[in-house]
Amino acid sequence: MEHTPANQDKSPPTKKKPPSKPSTLESANLYEATTAGANREVSVLLSKFAEVLSERAAADTSQMKELEGILTEARNLESYLKEKKNHLRQTLAVISDKLLG
Secondary structure, three states: OOOOOOOOOEEEEEOOOOOOOOOHHHHHHHHHHHHHHHHHHHHHHHHHHHHHHHHHHHHHHHHHHHHHHHHHHHHHHHHHHHHHHHHHHHHHHHHHHHOOO
């Protein structure tokens, strides 16, 4: 005599359904949402990058103006020192002439 388990019925075993695939419309919506999100992120990153470049350019311009000022001051000082050197040379020549003469 065969005993069958109580929870087993005589119908054929059912196959497990594969996970349902999203419909084409759902896939398109998901793609659009993902693309829109990615576009927003890229836009934010590009905006930040542009802001950093702008700040850096402003800093570079400021530094260039400061360096140009320093260079102008150095040239003026060089010119002044050359004049003083020539004046001193002339003064020494006059003193030398008086001592020799």
